[in-house]
Amino acid sequence: MVPRHDVPYARGVILFRRVIMDYRPTLQLPKTSFPMKGNLPAKEPEWLAAWAAQGLYQAQREQRAHDEKFVLHDGPPYANGDIHTGTALNKILKDMINRYWTLAGYDVAYVPGWDTHGLPIEMRALKQLGVSQHQIDPVALRKECAAVARHYIGLMTQEFQRLGILGDWEHPYITMSPEYEGAELEVFAAMVEKGLIYRDLKPVYWCPHCETALAEGEIEYHNHRSRAIYVAFPVKDSGDLLPAGTRAVIWTTTPWTIPANVAIALNPDILYQVVETKEFGFLLVAVDLTETLAQKMGWTMVRTYGPWPGRELEGVITTHPYLGHDVPLILGDHVTSESGTGLVHTAPGHGMEDFEAGRQYHLSVVQPLNDQGIYVDGTPLVAGLFYQDANAVVIDKLQEVGALLLEEPLEHQYAHCWRCKNPVIFRATQQWFMSIDRVREKLTEATYSVKWDPEWGGDRMRQMVENRQDWCLSRQRVWGVPIPAFYCQSCHTAVLDAPLIRHIAGIISQEGADLWWQQGPEHFLPEDYKCPECGSRDLVQEHDIFDVWLDSGSSQAAVLAGHRHLKWPADLVLEGNDQYRGWFNSLLTTAVAAKDQAPYHMVLTHGMVLDKSGQEMHKSLGNTIDPMDIVAQYGADILRLWVASSDYRNDVRISDEILRQLGESYRKIRNTFRFLLGNLAGFDGAGKARPHLADPLNRWIVHTVNSWSGEARVSYEGYAFHQVVHSLLHLVTTDLSSVYLDVIKDRLYTLAPNDPLRQETLYVLHYILDVMMRLVAPILVFTSDEVYQYAPKEADAPMSVHLLRWPDVWAVGYTPEEDERMTRMLRYREVVLKALERVRADKTIGNALEGVVTLTIPVSDPPFTKEDRALLTEMTMAADIVAHVGETLEAHAERTTWQRCERCWRYTPDVGTHEEYPDLCERCHDVLQVML
RNA sequence: GGGCCGAUAGCGCAGUGGUUAGCGCACCCGCCUGAUAAGCGGGAGGUCGGUGGUUCAAGUCCACCUCGGCCCA
Incomplete structure (x- = not known):
């Protein structure tokens, strides 16, 4: 019973001779201070401060200390700039996953990481210092590099936190930390122990500007204009096979490699012939290319000799056009007749395929360039020249000796350094390698133990593993983890010794890797350490550093194992689909090399972020969008909603239109929460036993919400957030909004506060609020907690929505018969609404309450009962519905003749039954009797 | 140039080989003024990237092409 002093009295005004009462105070209208507008850019920082003050992340760890762990291992972004939309997408996805598993009851620690070594930071540091790498002490440079990395770690940490990413930001993993470097060296020691590491001469991508070897990942392909040339090599000895005076014709786009030429490669199966020309004499070329070449060079053909398959020409000796040494014809499957002449100029010092072919024929590796790309002293013709400048000199010389048949400019894709954007060269140098061959099978095997999502990821990774060459681990720079090798000054052996590496790892994990450049060998070598080959103690340190992919790849060992809140292998890694060859690959490789096992159970990938028209975002195109601008304009929850609503397994688009649209969707969600909160003002049923549901609409909506939460659970488990959002x-x-909430307004507002139907409905509203609030919490991290603060809850409820678990289902025993009926009623409702719309259009009625509807129901449908009539009338908000049976489902509406109740606004036949309230319907009269 | 992925309404997404291809938002036209910088109703909007094929039947299967993306050369 409502206490008397709480009852609002109806106020009346005398208007003309009738009493018009204002019944508004007798209604239970929604009341809440939950703002309609989110004002997210201003409010979100307040939430962040609150969470920090509460120690939310730590509170989660304590609350979940005894729950099963879920570990998403963070791929470290490079600490070299502000975050961009791709980074935001990545981190938000990770956060939503972590929060989902937290909601699902797991202990989900998240240790974010940073990749800090490598060329980009070193270049930035050099630029800041205004010096070149040769003008500065390595340790000073390393200190500057570390400062750069620390700066960006600080910046990015703030940005990530602003996005609502929850994690152990106080204790991230950082690849330049001494402990991490030590762990990486342990990984390397394991590789050494297994005999996977070797040193060899190999052509590697080399950047003459940065003076370093580059990994494949550090190469970009850009358009480049080359001077392509056709060069004739005189045949010296063909054992009478070829006509006298024949010259073998090669084509190359890199004239500067001619000084390193030692052979000409032919495909064993391609047919070759000698073409006698008026202009150039006898030329050996591929049959298939003869026509093309004749046109290009303007030959007049006299006759042809041959043809011979390439294999019959093996061993023919030609002469280098100006160096004069023997150049044999060799065979190689890499040769095609698609371009050039079908004869491939072979310089093992300057090309991988050339190197492989040359190795089979035991050819010498001529490599006349120094680290700066300058020909070393003693190189005929070009000594002292930069390699690019040699092109002109070589071409002039070939012209001079009559070997140049044609020069033509060629626009093509050529390898460039990712950092300095200059063209790179292939150059044979001494490098440290990890053998992929020796672990390839195990790598492939390990891919089958991993769940790949999307599924094609497994095939892609296996293809990657299949084609992967040995891993060049060394870099000739200073900003990285030193390769812990020594060279014996007596016997020139390169010393690599697993126990010694572990010893050094121990030192570096304590004191940091700068020490390697500050201290001599004696600091790192145990006392009495001798060269294992010759016993000499005269050892000097290696000064190359590791490829950064070994850094980040070692994270599986450095971060996961031994961490109190983590475990090895990780349950999940999630990065962009460019990481199959990147981090996923280096993680797998280091783990398999050291432990014979994949370091993750599942690999999930997302696509790239594109602009509104599906184009790559690029600073130079001016179509980039800064996530921090989005946060400032719309708020992080909107950005998160964008991530959640996108099908991220494919590439995703972002634009103002998309964000504005999501802003609308957000408002719809927010207002729904607001309406629920408003109607639940004063509700004290949180945590109490739920009532039995008798009302068909209530039973239907609880069932509908249950179905949705069930689907959402499946979607969340499959990381299909867009399905969660769209549903x-x-x-x-x-x-x-359009059915249930609109319909129940009447009962919420007009019934007596304690009316059983109204009370039952409030429990339903609370359930809807509770389920929705929890289920959107992983996505709308700020808004959900804001809703939670306003939501009715038990006294001992946790301080944040982010400490709650997945809601229990309110099982109401909704039957298929009920569902059939509701589905039918909803179908009728649509027809009734259309009929009402027709009479609204011709101004017969204003709102639905004024309409009385005649509904024709098909004979095939079940009979329309009295209860159906009441339900459908309520659902359509019409004054009344009269049904009869007919052929097809249709409805006709007209204006009701009934009077309007001034309190509930319904048109009913019983308005004015009671004299003291002539303007009220019977129901409202009775309600007032109870209330007053 | 090669491998892989994608293309359904302006936007975000659904669509087992089987009615006239759907949903939400935006848009247009109304209603309401007791969710009010809200809420409700109705409407319009598509050569399912293109071309060919398989099939009684193709958005769905196949081939080729175009465009875009990732990776490799």
């Missing part, structure tokens, strides 16, 4: 929006707009 949520459907629930909110279609089921809740």
Whole structure:
């Protein structure tokens, strides 16, 4: 019973001779201070401060200390700039996953990481210092590099936190930390122990500007204009096979490699012939290319000799056009007749395929360039020249000796340094390698133990593993982890010794890797350490550093193992799909090399972020969008909603239009929460036993919400957030806002506060609020907690929504018969609404309450009962519905003749039954009797 | 140039080989003024990237092409 002093009295005004009462104070209208507008850019920082003050992340760890762990291992972004939309997408996805598993009851620690070594930071540091790498002490440079990395770690940490990413930001993993470097060296020691590491001469991508070897990942392909040349090599000895005076014709786009030529490669199966020309004499070329070449060079053909398959020409000796040494014809499957002449100029010092072919024929590796790309002293013709400048000199010389048949400019894709954007060269140098061959099978095997999502990821990774060459681990720079090798000054052996590496790892994990450049060998070598080959103690340190992919790849060992809140292998890694060859690959390689096992159970990938028209975002195109601008304009929850609503397994688009649209969706969700909160003002049923549901609409909506949460659970488990969002929006707009919530306003507002139907409905509203609030919490991290603060809850409820678990289902025993009926009623409702719309259009009625509807129901449908009539009338908000049976489902509406109740606004036949309230319907009269 | 992925309404997404291809938002036209910088109803909007094929039947299967993306050369 409502206490008397709480009862609002109806106020009356005398208007003409009738008493018009204002019944508004007798209604239970929604009341809440939950703001309609989110004002997210201003409010989100307040939440962040609150979470920090509460120690939310730590509170989660304590609350979940005894729950099963879920570990998403963070791929470290490079600490070299502000975050961009791709980084935001990545981190937000990770956060939503972590929060989902937290909601699902797991202990989910998240240790974010940073990749800090490598060329980009070293270049930035050099630029800041205004010096070149030769003008500065390595340790000073390293200190500057570390400062750069620390700066960006600080910046990015703030940005990530602003996005609502929850994690152990106080204790991230950082690849330049001494402990991490030590762990990486342990990984390397394991590789050494297994005999996977070797030193060899190999052509590697080399950047003459940065003076370092580059990994494949550090190469970019850009358009480049080359001077392509056709060069004739005189045949010296063909054992009478070829006509006298024949010259073998090669084509190359890199004239500067002619000084290193030692052979000409032919495909064993391609047919070759000698073409006698008026202009150039006898030329050996591929049959298939003869026509093309004749046109290009303007030959007049006299006759041809041959043809011979390439294998019959093996061993023919030609002469280098100006160096004069023997150049044999060799065979190689890499030769094609698609371009050039079908004869490939072979310089093992300057090309991988050339190197392989040359190795089979035991050819010498001529490599006349120094680290700066300058020909070393003693190189005929070009000594002292930069390699690019040699092109002109070589071409002039070939012209001079009559070997140049044609020069033509060629626009093509050529390898460039990712950092300095200059063209790179292939150059044979001494490098440290990890053998992929020796672990390839195990790598492939390990891919089968991993769940790949999307599924094609497994094939892609296996293809990657299949084609991967040995891993060049060394870099000739200073900003990185030193390769812990020594060279014996007596016997020139390169010393690599696993126990010694572990010893050094121990030192570096304590004191940091700068020490390697500050201290001599004696600091790192145990006392009495001798060269294992010759016993000499005269050892000097290696000064190359590791490829950064070994750094980040070692994270599986450095971060996961031994961490109190983590475990090895990780349950999940999630990065962009460019990481199959990057981090996923280096993680797998280091783990398999050291432990014979994949370091993750599952690999999930997302696509790239594109602009509104599906184009790559690029600073130079001016189509980039800064996530921090989005946060400032719309708020992080909107950015998160964008991530959640996108099908991220493919590439995703972002634009103002998309964000504005999401802003609308957000408002719809927010207002629905607001309406629920408003109607639940004063509700004290949180945590109490739920009532039995008798009302068909209530039973239907609880069932509908349950279905949705069930689907959402499946979607969340499959990381299909867009399905969660789209089904949520459907629930909110279609089921809740336009049907259920609109319909129940009448009972909420007009019934007596304690009316059983009204009370039952409030429990339902609370359930809807509770389920929705928890289920959107992983996505709308700020808004959900804001809702939570306003939501009715038990006294001992946790301080944040982010400490709650997945809601229990309110099982109401909704039957298929009920569902059939509701589905039918909803179908009727649509027809009735259309009929009402027709009479609204011709101004017969204003709102639905004024309409009385005649509904024709098909004979095939079940009979339309009295209860159906009441339900459908309520659901359509019409004054009345009269049904009869007919052929097809149709409805006709007209204006009701009944009077309007001034309190509930319904048109009913019983308005004015009671004299003291002539303007009220019977129901409202009775309600007032109870209330007053 | 090669491998892989993608293309459904302006936007975000659904669509087992089987009615006239759907949902939400935006848009247009109304209603309401007791969710109010809200809420409700209705409407319009598509050569399912293109071309060919398989099939009684193709958005869906196949081939080729175009465009875009990732990776490799």
